[in-house]
C-alpha cells in the first residue's frame with residue numbers, strides 16, 4: 041500500500057507546465073421544483089479550478105453556493121450543463137458510478153462536522169478507510185497516523201461528544217484526507233467555530249492539502265481567510281460575479 | 293471492520309431493549325405454540341409410541357385408540373397361531389368412572405388393562421410400587437399428575453371403579469395425555485371384572501379373585517411382535533385374514549392414525565398456527581418500527597456515508613447487521629425463557645410443551661427471517677435518501 045502521507049515525487053522540470061484543470065464546469069443551471077413552484081438556484085455558471093489550488097466560493101446566503109458545491113461533488117445532478125472532474129464528465133454517470141467516483145476522488149468536509157457520533161475519532165477515520173477496502177489493523181494504524189497529522193493522536197479513542205468543535209473538525213479533515221482524494225469539497229467548515237479556531241483549521245487544511253497535492257474548493261462567509269485562497273469566486277443570485285455587491289460587508 | 297451498526301444499536305439502549313422484548317415475545321409465542329402442538333401430537337399417540345409391539349390389531353371399525361369396537365378374547369389365541377407371530381398380548385382400553393367413595397363425585401377415567409407379565413405393553417415409568425403388585429385382585433396404578441384429580445394421596449389409598457373397590461398399588465410418572473381422561477392401569481382380569489361387574493345384578497358377591505378371561509370376554513387390541521426378519525406388510529395381511537373383522541396396523545401407522553385424528557378433529561394445528569403467526573407479525577412490526585426509527589435518527593450519518601461514496605449495499609449491510617444483532621440477542625433469552633417454561637409446566641401442570649432441537653433451530657431461522665424482513669422498511673427509507681441532505685444542517 042502506498043503511504044498517502046508521503047507526497048509522491050514530482051518529475052523535475054525546468055519548464056513551467058500548464059496547470060492541470062481539476063474542475064471544468066460549463067453552463068450549470070439548477071432548477072428546484074417544490075409543488076408547482078419552480079426556483080432557479082443556478083443560472084448558468086462556468087467555472088474552472090486548477091490542480092492544487094485552494095478555491096473559495098463566497099456570496100450572500102441563498103446565492104447558490106451549497107448547490108454549486110453539491111453539483112461539483114456529484115451529489116446533485118444539474119438541470120443543465122456539464123461538470124468535468126479530473127477529465128471525467130460526471131453529470132451523466134449512474135448513481136452507483138457516481139458513488140464509486142466520489143469514493144475514489146473526493147473528500148467532504150461539512151459545517152456540522154458530520155462525524156459518526158457512536159464511533160471514536162479513530163473509528164470515524166477507519167470507516168472511511170473501510171469503504172476504500174483498507175481494513176483491520178492496517179486501517180487502525182493508518183487512522184492513527186492521520187490523527188497525528190491533525191495533532192489529535194492522543195484523542196484517538198475519544199467519542200466526538202468528548203471533543204471540542206475545533207477538534208471535531210480536525211477529525212473530519214483527517215477523515216476527508218483518509219481516502220487520498222484529489223479534491224476536497226468543504227461547505228463552511230469554520231462556521232461553527234470561533235474565528236481564531238476557524239483560522240487554525242483552515243491553515244491546517246491548506247498545509248495538508250498542499251502536502252498531498254490535493255485541490256480544495258471551500259464555501260465560506262469568512263472574508264478574513266481570503267489571504268489563504270489561490271482563487272476566490274463570488275456567487276450572487278445563482279451567477280458568478282466579478283464585482284460582488286456586498287463584498288465590502290465582509291472586508292476587514 | 294468498524295461496526296457502525298452495532299455501535300448505533302447499543303447507543304440507544306432503551307430502544308434496543310424494546311426491540312428485544314418484541315423479539316422475545318415473537319420467539320416465545322412461536323416456540324410455545326409449536327411446543328404445544330408437538331406436545332399434543334405426542335400425547336395423541338403416547339400409549340402407541342410406548343408399546344413394544346410391531347403390529348396393533350384392532351376392530352375393522354376402529355377410528356382412533358379410544359373409539360373402537362371390542363374384540364372377543366379368543367382372537368388372541370388365534371393371533372398367536374398365525375405364522376410369523378412371535379408373541380401376541382391382549383390390551384383393554386375402556387372409558388370408565390372413578391369415585392373416591394360411593395358418596396364422592398364421579399370422574400371419567402381411561403382404564404388400561406394389560407398383562408403385568410407381558411412384554412409388549414407395560415407402564416414405562418413407574419415411580420412407586422411394582423408391576424407385579426397389579427397381579428393382586430382389585431388393584432390399580434395411576435399417574436402422579438392425576439393424584440389430585442382422582443383424590444388419591446398415595447399408595448394404599450382406595451377408590452371405586454364402577455362400584456368395585458380398588459386399591460392404588462403404584463404410581464407412574466409422566467404417563468398422561470391431554471387428549472385422554474386420566475389413565476388407570478390394571479391387570480387384564482381386574483380390568484375385565486370392573487367392566488363385567490356393571491352388568492351383574494345388584495347383590496352379586498364379589499369373588500376374592502377376579503376370574504381369568506374367557507373366549508367371549510371383550511378385549512380392545514391385540515399387540516403383536518413379529519418373528520425376526522418378518523415382512524410386516526405380509527404379516528398384517530395374514531393377521532387380517534386369520535382374524536375376522538379386524539384390521540392390523542404397524543406401530544407407525546397406528547401412531548399416525550391417532551395423531552391425524554386428533555389434529556383434524558380439534559383443528560389444533562390451525563389454532564396454534566394462528567397464535568404463532570400473531571407472534572411473527574407482532575415481532576415483525578416491533579422490529580420494523582424500531583429499525584425504521586433508528587435509521588431515521590441516523591439519517592444524517594447514512595447521508596454522510598453516501599456522500600463519502602459508500603455503495604447502497606454497504607448501507608444495506610449496516611441495517612441488516614443491526615437486524616441480525618437484534619435477532620440473535622432477542623432469540624437467545626427468548627428461547628431460554630421457553631425452555632424454562634417448558635420444564636416448569638411439565639413438572640407442575642402435566643401440560644406438555646415439547647421443544648425439540650429442530651423446533652429451536654427452525655425458530656432461530658424464523659427470527660432471522662423476521663428481523664431481516666422487518667429491515668426492508670428501513671432499507672427503503674435509506675434508498676430514497678438524497679445525499680445532498682448532508683449539507684443541510
Ligand SMILES: Nc1ncnc2c1ncn2[C@@H]1O[C@H](COP(=O)(O)OP(=O)(O)OP(=O)(O)O)[C@@H](O)[C@H]1O
Pocket residue numbers: 072073074079081099100101102103104105106107108
Ligand atoms: N432542495 C431544494 N429545493 C428547493 N429549493 C432549494 C433546494 N436547495 C436549495 N434551494 C434554494 O436554492 C437557493 C440556493 O440555496 P443554497 O443552499 O445553494 O444557498 P447558499 O448560497 O448555500 O446559502 P447559505 O449561505 O445560506 O448556505 C436558496 O434559495 C434555496 O432556498
Ligand SMILES: [Mg+2]
Pocket residue numbers: 105106107227
Ligand atoms: Mg450553504
